[in-house]
Each structure stands twice: as C-alpha cells, then as structure tokens.
Amino acid sequence: MRIVYVLLGLIGLTFGSLAFLRLTGDMRPWKVPTGGMQPKLSPGDQIYSENISYRFRKPRHGDIIVFTTEGISGIAEPQPPQKDVIYVKRVIGLPGDKLELSNGHLLVNDKEYPALRELHAVSGQTYLPTGIPIWVPADSYFVMGDNTYNSFDSRYWGFLPAKNVRGRAVFRYWPPSRVGPL
Numbered sequence: 001m002r003i004v005y006v007l008l009g010l011i012g013l014t015f016g017s018l019a020f021l022r023l024t025g026d027m028r029p030w031k032v033p034t035g036g037m038q039p040k041l042s043p044g045d046q047i048y049s050e051n052i053s054y055r056f057r058k059p060r061h062g063d064i065i066v067f068t069t070e071g072i073s074g075i076a077e078p079q080p081p082q083k084d085v086i087y088v089k090r091v092i093g094l095p096g097d098k099l100e101l102s103n104g105h106l107l108v109n110d111k112e113y114p115a116l117r118e119l120h121a122v123s124g125q126t127y128l129p130t131g132i133p134i135w136v137p138a139d140s141y142f143v144m145g146d147n148t149y150n151s152f153d154s155r156y157w158g159f160l161p162a163k164n165v166r167g168r169a170v171f172r173y174w175p176p177s178r179v180g181p182l
Contacts, residue, residue, distance in 0.1 A: 026052050028167060030066050032088050036145030036152060037064070040182070041088060046174035047182065049167030058162075059141060061108065063091045064169040064182055067143070071164070072157050088169055089153050093142030095162075100133040128155045141165070 032045040041047065041064075049066040059065055066088050093099045098109050106113040106128075128134060128142075136142050140159035145151025154160060169182050 038147040048171045051167040067164040089143035093136040
C-alpha cells in the first residue's frame, strides 16, 4: 500500500511541476507546423519547449529551437516567411561562426557539420551560396531544418535574431506512438 502512495505522490509532483512551469512560461506546448524537421519532427507533432536553460547559456550547435518569424524578411524565395508564426529548426550557426557550402557539404568554422546527412543546395538567391563563406552576425543564429529538401529556413530568409528564440524543443507528447525526449 505504501508504494501506491509513493507513486501517487510522484505523479502529483510531476504534474504539479509541469503546471508550475507552464504557468511561469518556462515550459510551453507547440504544434510543429511543417515537414522541415522530418524525420525528427513531423507536421502536427506536439512538443514542449523550455527556456530555463537559456537563462544560463545561449543556444548551442544542434539545439532544436522554437522561434517566431517576427521581423524576418530576407530575399525569400519561394515566398517570405509568414508573419508572426512559430517555426521549429536546428541551430547550425552561432554568432561569429563562419559557414560555407562546399562540394555538397556544410562547413561550420571549416569543419563538416555532421548532423546533416544530405544537404540540398538552394538554387537562385540564397544566404548560403556555394563556395562563398558567410559569418553569422552578433545576436543572431543561422537555422536549418533537418529535411533540407523541404525546409524554409535561414538559407532563404537570412539570420534569425536571438530575440525571436522562444525556447529549446525538449519533448514530444503527441502522437502517442512517438512520445519521448527530443
């Protein structure tokens, strides 16, 4: 009987903590809008982001972040980002990083970025042209989706202002078959 009370206490503590974090805005639910992060995240997946860690550190290479498109315009092919919506992408470049697309590989500070298995080069105007290095400005990030064939990201609209970051994606809670940490 004691174990039942312990389990009920743990469940209550967990839900109470989640409710507290939700009320303070330190943990927020989001719905993934596009297929740009497939296979890691699919359209309609429901995730939680947290922003507690970003009070103590800045985003790092490889973090999956949730951000708004507020103030992003860029050269925008095929279209400009929708105004004031939420996107979910992976951090590729940090402030001061040198990025270069060379022979189909993404180089970050002259080292191949391992997280992208296959990089789809953008034709036409892009913020990451082949063979021309770019540097990420202060207070900005360069973000891309894992599914580079179907990701509308920094290659199209430029650098993400740091102020737009809403949190780090940490947990998928829907659909039930894919529940788990990110």
